[in-house]
Amino acid sequence: MNVLVFVKQVPDTETRIQIKDGSVDTASVKWVANPYDEFAIEEALRIRERIGAGKVTVASLGPERVKEAIKYGLSLGADEGVWLKGDGVALSDPLSVATVLAGAARKLGFDLILTGKQGVDYDWSQAGVILAELLDLPHVSVVVGIELDAAARRGKAKREVEGGLETVEFELPAVITAQKGLNEPRYASLKGIMAVKKKVIPEWTLADVGIDAAAVGPESASIRILDISLPPPRSAGKILEGEPRDTARELVRILHEEARVI
């Protein structure tokens, strides 16, 4: 079973977002592998370990810094990594991004594609599902449990929905997007970190993955960001101190009678 994992590099969730010239100021951002992609990597490794055969490949699209996210995957135990150079790609257009990923997937070959349910940066929650459509594959999104029957080329996945869990039966190959709860990601071992140094990460251009640059450039983007702004600041409100019973009674009075929200 060959599992392909697409990872994205995002600002750490502790980042305070600042705006510069209408876009996010990334000058002092600490970049990390997207948290939801960590669940995808972990699941790929577990599938390989359970089946006892196959390969896990980690690929990432973007500027050179995304090689760190690939190396992170390799340090956890992925067999191979590929850097998809993002030059000229409209990276804020999910359709363009998924088009490039689809090209890479076709070239790499796979039985299963895993990725995070969304990037915790622009929160589009689109690339994985669009990838499935472009590759003419089934998909299951926001998955918290996977059971594979590799011999029968099918599986079952549990996905989180409002008020419960859905079980989805699917055929392989497929695209699955990972939700928190799917697994508990491992930490990199020293051996794993050392092993990364020996790995060569191929660098693929758009031509290498058979994608026409004009089709995924800013000029042909399906969607574009006009500007970015910060939400209006919230100001501190009324803080009550004193005996618990008194403060509780006063708060109930305010919410119930004054603000009338409860």
Added chain:
Amino acid sequence: MIAVVAETKDGSARKITLEMLAEARRLAAARGGLKVGAVVLGALAAGEADRLASQGADTIFHVEGAALASYAPEAWAEGVRLAVEKAKPEVLLLGATAHGKDLAPRVSARLKVGLASDCVAFEWGAEGLVARRPIFAGKAFARVAWSASRPQVASVRPNTFTPAAPDASRKAAVESMALGEVKARARVIHFEASEGEMADLTEANIIVSGGRAMQGPDNFQLLRKLCKVLGATLGASRAAVDAGWIDHSHQVGQTGKVVNPTVYFAIGISGAIQHLAGMSSSKTIVAINKDKDAPIFKIASYGIVGDLYQVVPALTEEFEKALRE
């Protein structure tokens, strides 16, 4: 036309459908009287077509077929494509719900058009619709525009728009369409309801969330009691989830749910930036914390400085009293 993909449960329109119809009507009126369409996939309960009409639909595009017996993204996408072919809408709205977020990228990719996800506001610009959507879980907002291709597809965040008052005099034409055999290689075969009858976090009117100061799984019982009195949904911070005290489906924040209830209670939550991102668009925020310097108080509309183990039971009793009267 502005088309809304109706989300139904057991054949009845869910609240998000009514929210989208209300916004569609507003956008249609602002664009010189465009029509509003509702795309319905699969069975529709008796009286629901009239309800969709009374809530703003001029035409109902009702797609039926054996392939739509249970949710299968490929079948649903094909059903929507069929309806879009007929309706030729300028704008296509879906709910940014579990279902809609799964379907919308399938649909937009099949139509080869752009999708703006999780939108919270729309306006008409010179080149069509412009949408506003939170990014970084609400730490910032982006205004996005589409290319010239149509329809402009957007998913709409639940709890953002208010359903219109139903107008029984409104009538809708029904266009019935049959979906033939469709390749569907992933299909829902089972649904397992989670504990209790709480509303989902993303749709909740009131949320009561606990954090690190809950100290363990048992103390969440205190918050469950308060939830019961208020009809609220239980939430949690990442600290509580990562400690294993409560299931991740309750997590609010950048790696959990982004919520926008009327009232959000942050109990024993200090207010890490990734948590604030997920709840700061709540209309009223109430913080209860022992530490009066906790960052959560900087954004709280109301706060109590005190020991939650004393304050929460007192609060539960007082609400019980006030709501009984």
